Amino acid sequence: MSITENIKYIKDSLPSQITLVAVSKTKPNEMLMEAYNAGHRDFGENYVQELVDKEAVLPKDIHWHFIGHLQSNKVKYIAPFVYLIHGVDSFNLLKEINKQAQKNNRVIDCLLQIYIAKEETKFGLDFMEASEILRSSEFKELKNITVKGFMAMASNTSNEKQIKNEFKSLKEFSNQYSEFNILSFGMSSDYQIAIEEGSTMIRIGSSIFGERNYTE
Numbered sequence: 584m585s586i587t588e589n590i591k592y593i594k595d596s597l598p599s600q601i602t603l604v605a606v607s608k609t610k611p612n613e614m615l616m617e618a619y620n621a622g623h624r625d626f627g628e629n630y631v632q633e634l635v636d637k638e639a640v641l642p643k644d645i646h647w648h649f650i651g652h653l654q655s656n657k658v659k660y661i662a663p664f665v666y667l668i669h670g671v672d673s674f675n676l677l678k679e680i681n682k683q684a685q686k687n688n689r690v691i692d693c694l695l696q697i698y699i700a701k702e703e704t705k706f707g708l709d710f711m712e713a714s715e716i717l718r719s720s721e722f723k724e725l726k727n728i729t730v731k732g733f734m735a736m737a738s739n740t741s742n743e744k745q746i747k748n749e750f751k752s753l754k755e756f757s758n759q760y761s762e763f764n765i766l767s768f769g770m771s772s773d774y775q776i777a778i779e780e781g782s783t784m785i786r787i788g789s790s791i792f793g794e795r796n797y798t799e
Contacts, residue, residue, distance in 0.1 A: 585617070586617040586791060586792060587618075587620075587621040589791045590618055590621050590791055591621065593787060597778070597785075598778065600783060601783060601785060602783065602784040602785075603623070603784075603787060604625045604626065604650070604767075604785065605625065605626050605787065605788070605791050606626075606628075606629075606770075606786050606787060606788030606792075607626045607627065607628060608627070608628050608629040608630060608633065608788065609633075610792050612641060615637065618791065619641070619642060619645065624646050625645075625666075626646070626647060626648065627650040627669070627786050627788075628648070628651070629649075629650055629651030630651060631649075631653070631654075631657040631660050631661060632660075634665075635660050635661065646666040646667070647661075647664060647666050648665075648667045648669060648786075649661055649667070649669060649670070650670060650734075652670055652706050653671070653676060655675060655679040658676070658679045658680050658683045659683045659686075662680070662684055662689070662691065663687045663689075666692070667694065667765075668691060668693045668694070669694045669696065669786075670696040670706065670707075670734060671693045671694060671695050672695075672698075672706045672708055673708070674721070677693065677722070677728060680693060681725040681726070681728045684727035684728060690726075690727050690728065690729055692729050692731045693731065694730070694732050694733055694734040695708060695713050695716070695717075695730060695732075695733050696734045696735065697710065697734070697753055698735070699749040699753050700735075700749060702739065707735065707736075710756050713733070714759075717730070730763065731763060731765045732760075732763035732764060732765030732766055732767065732783075733756070733757055733763070733765075733767070734766075734767035734768065735749075735767075735768045736768065736770070737773055743776060746773050746776055747776050747780060750768055750769075750776060750777055750780035750781070750782070751780050754766065754780050754781035757781075765783055765784055766781055766782050766783050766784065767782070767784040767786065769782045770785070770786055770788070771787050771790040
């Protein structure tokens with residue numbers, strides 16, 4: 584199927600409250616434009632330089648989601664335009680986003696990344712660290728960011744019960760925070776489970792654009 588057909592197929596299967604982020608990392612602009620011309624506006628990128636390069640030449644009504652591991656010294660490059668930063672995994676990073684947002688006279692929406700997987704390679708805060716940030720007086724002083732919810736990645740496993748339990752743990756944690764309305768979890772391999780467990784935003788790449796080209 585074409586990119587247009589893939590997007591239509593996935594969107595037609597989603598409940599209305601679910602936002603689909605098309606993960607476009609490493610994909611050429613022509614592919615993004617095919618998705619754009621199919622009516623899609625939410626795109627997710629993992630690498631700051633690639634995001635900056637794409638934003639400069641692609642339509643200005645695109646919602647750019649930064650979904651990778653973000654280093655504090657790179658925040659300034661995406662602060663003028665980024666729509667939502669998914670992977671905020673430290674209070675220092677949150678402070679830097681606030682600082683760069685202030686410089687750009689913006690309020691930047693963010694998600695706290697929660698570590699729910701049974702893998703060392705994943706980033707994120709544990710539930711206690713996230714709670715401490717959200718309760719702190721220092722956090723309440725950050726006027727140029729808005730935390731909208733949480734983001735997470737499940738373990739890379741074929742064990743559906745484990746994936747389900749990991750997603751469930753985040754949903755249960757998020758229930759303490761009724762002011763947040765975004766739960767970003769679920770990718771091509773597990774988004775149906777994610778939706779069942781309360782996700783409101785899924786990040787899908789290969790099921791839209793095809794497999795990544797690892798030879799590039």
